[in-house]
């Protein structure tokens with residue numbers, strides 16, 4: 074049922090979704106000998122276990138192995154093509170896939186060719202998926218690493234490629250000690266260019282990070298944003314009471330790109346059953362469901378949704394609602410969003426009886 078439902082994905086890292094077998098093959102072909110194992114199944118398990126660390130910093134260390142095999146145009150195009158195919162096979166009809174161009178220049182590839190190689194992969198994957206009867210639209214988001222100082226340059230790249238498959242910009246990496254305002258110049262530039270951006274905030278750090286992302290930087294959406302619950306108290310009658318920031322997030326319909334399994338691995342949440350996403354959904358925040366890193370979490374959109382059904386009491390109507398939320402929040406022109414909502418998402422859920 075969930076697999077057949079049309080799904081929209083706003084928060085998925087390209088370097089966090091490489092097929093284990095592809096990591097092994099590319100490592101072998103390129104002479105990268107740093108993998109913990111060259112057995113694809115064992116490698117998949119290794120990523121899940123190693124990422125299950127309870128800390129974002131240690132979780133992020135696992136990316137060194139995928140990034141190591143994403144350094145040439147051929148490698149990047151292959152990984153991007155497979156990403157589009159894997160998402161389409163899972164019933165994802167719209168996806169935004171993010172990656173940090175600055176991580177893929179170790180072998181001298183210029184930033185613009187990194188972007189073009191990934192875009193070529195998405196186009197190839199889309200064409201194959203359409204031919205296979207599982208059409209998907211994939212938009213790229215360009216990420217700058219928050220500990221580095223390339224924000225402005227990557228923002229430039231996002232603007233340069235905005236009519237060629239790049240939907241927007243993001244910052245990612247360790248959050249504690251690296252507040253969003255470090256990249257304020259990039260965000261101010263993007264706003265002047267009428268461009269879109271999301272910011273990883275409220276994952277490994279709390280309300281100040283979310284507040285800066287929204288009120289200093291002007292983020293259109295929040296990556297995770299799960300710690301916004303720190304601003305929701307319980308009143309005398311047991312009913313939730315929203316603080317000013319939480320109220321702002323809900324009033325302004327700020328999209329929350331929530332990623333349950335990833336949060337459990339990094340220690341941002343305890344379990345799917347108790348993940349704040351369900352409370353925030355019930356309070357009608359603009360919640361979306363996402364994968365974050367399919368490889369590190371051994372997950373998919375269908376799996377994340379099924380977990381919410383099985384462990385947090387969600388039903389098909391909830392899944393339809395978060396899917397429409399995601400489409401409304403997509404970095405895609407309004408008319409194209411409507412087209413997907415009216416002609417793909419709504420009929421797809423209607424066919425399932427929602």
Ligand SMILES: O=c1[nH]cnc2c1ncn2[C@@H]1O[C@H](CO)[C@@H](O)[C@H]1O
Pocket residue numbers: 086087088089129133136140171172173176216245246247273276335365366
């Ligand atoms: O959940 C996350 N929080 C913060 N940073 C992340 C997360 N997942 C991945 N990355 C970082 O984003 C880079 C570009 O895709 C990855 O290489 C990883 O370092």
Ligand SMILES: [Zn+2]
Pocket residue numbers: 084086245273296365
């Ligand atoms: Zn992320």
